[in-house]
Amino acid sequence: MGLKTSLIIPAYNEEKGLPLVIEEYSDKVDEIIVVDDGSSDRTFEVAASYANVKLYKHETNQGKVAALRTGVEHATGDIVIFTDADYTYPAKYVPDCIAEIEKGADLVLGSRLRDVRNMPLLNKLGNHIFSFLAAYISCMTITDSQTGFRAFRREMFDKLNVNAKSLEFETKMTVRAAKHGYKIVEIPIEYRERVGKSKLRPIRDGYKMFAALLSVAFSETSLLAKMIMLPSFFFIVVGLITGLIAVYEQLTFGGLTHEYYPILTTFLILIAIQLISIGLIIDYLTKKLDRIEERLLK
Numbered sequence: 001m002g003l004k005t006s007l008i009i010p011a012y013n014e015e016k017g018l019p020l021v022i023e024e025y026s027d028k029v030d031e032i033i034v035v036d037d038g039s040s041d042r043t044f045e046v047a048a049s050y051a052n053v054k055l056y057k058h059e060t061n062q063g064k065v066a067a068l069r070t071g072v073e074h075a076t077g078d079i080v081i082f083t084d085a086d087y088t089y090p091a092k093y094v095p096d097c098i099a100e101i102e103k104g105a106d107l108v109l110g111s112r113l114r115d116v117r118n119m120p121l122l123n124k125l126g127n128h129i130f131s132f133l134a135a136y137i138s139c140m141t142i143t144d145s146q147t148g149f150r151a152f153r154r155e156m157f158d159k160l161n162v163n164a165k166s167l168e169f170e171t172k173m174t175v176r177a178a179k180h181g182y183k184i185v186e187i188p189i190e191y192r193e194r195v196g197k198s199k200l201r202p203i204r205d206g207y208k209m210f211a212a213l214l215s216v217a218f219s220e221t222s223l224l225a226k227m228i229m230l231p232s233f234f235f236i237v238v239g240l241i242t243g244l245i246a247v248y249e250q251l252t253f254g255g256l257t258h259e260y261y262p263i264l265t266t267f268l269i270l271i272a273i274q275l276i277s278i279g280l281i282i283d284y285l286t287k288k289l290d291r292i293e294e295r296l297l298k
């Protein structure tokens, strides 16, 4: 008797892609859960026309993460699989995911590493930064921390208790799993061109991505490292100001009103660099130790 699988499809105005996804995954999983995230098109009706779909609806749009949470809440499987409703992630990788979990993986990520042609530029850029950050925080190789195609043991989701509402969700889930000593496996997957209109808005989402990166970095940096690094940013700002004033005075008046400014600048910047270096070392060591500790406890 194999493990029971629940597929979760968050859908926001995906009347075109959703039926393709449902049909493609139908014989690959035991349960399909669609969460209509307050769509204004026919997403709900389309999903309702499939007898094998468990359908939930948010009256208003609450975002992808909220939709995923609603899905997990109602999932009855031992294994939960996430995919998008835009037909970008092929269903053929489901058996591989299940096989990995049966072999002992806790989280399987479908990595779009080899096939990024169909990823919008902003996504590509953000994904590289997120994955770099994730690899740094978790001390392991992660090539696609943002992927929406992932499979995991249902009980892990509650234990991780990922605190995120927006774009930082996928990366946080990945790094938290790594930090808790769960076994993460990446499988390379193909990424198709999306069906239906993209919902990406470069300015708003670029800003969101930046906020998400800060949120991941901040929540995963140790308190001690933060306390050491924060004053250094103050030193850098003051150092830059005194430095700029000195250069300005030299260039316009041919002399300095405050002769000690250049030396002050040098001093502040040097201290700041040293503090940041120490902070980074402490942070790195703490992360490594945390991981070893979690591994031992598990």
Ligand SMILES: Nc1nc2c(ncn2[C@@H]2O[C@H](COP(=O)(O)OP(=O)(O)OP(=O)(O)O)[C@@H](O)[C@H]2O)c(=O)[nH]1
Pocket: 009, 010, 011, 012, 013, 014, 037, 061, 062, 063, 064, 065, 067, 083, 084, 085, 086, 120, 123, 148, 194, 197, 198, 199, 200
């Ligand atoms: N963008 C967005 N997606 C949502 C929301 N709620 C659920 N989703 C679903 O989450 C999945 C991922 O969203 P996508 O719009 O494909 O995001 P993306 O893959 O980063 O970018 P594009 O495919 O280029 O639009 C899709 O299945 C959406 O239907 C929401 O509020 N906003």
Ligand SMILES: [Mg+2]
Pocket: 084, 086, 088, 194
């Ligand atoms: Mg998409």
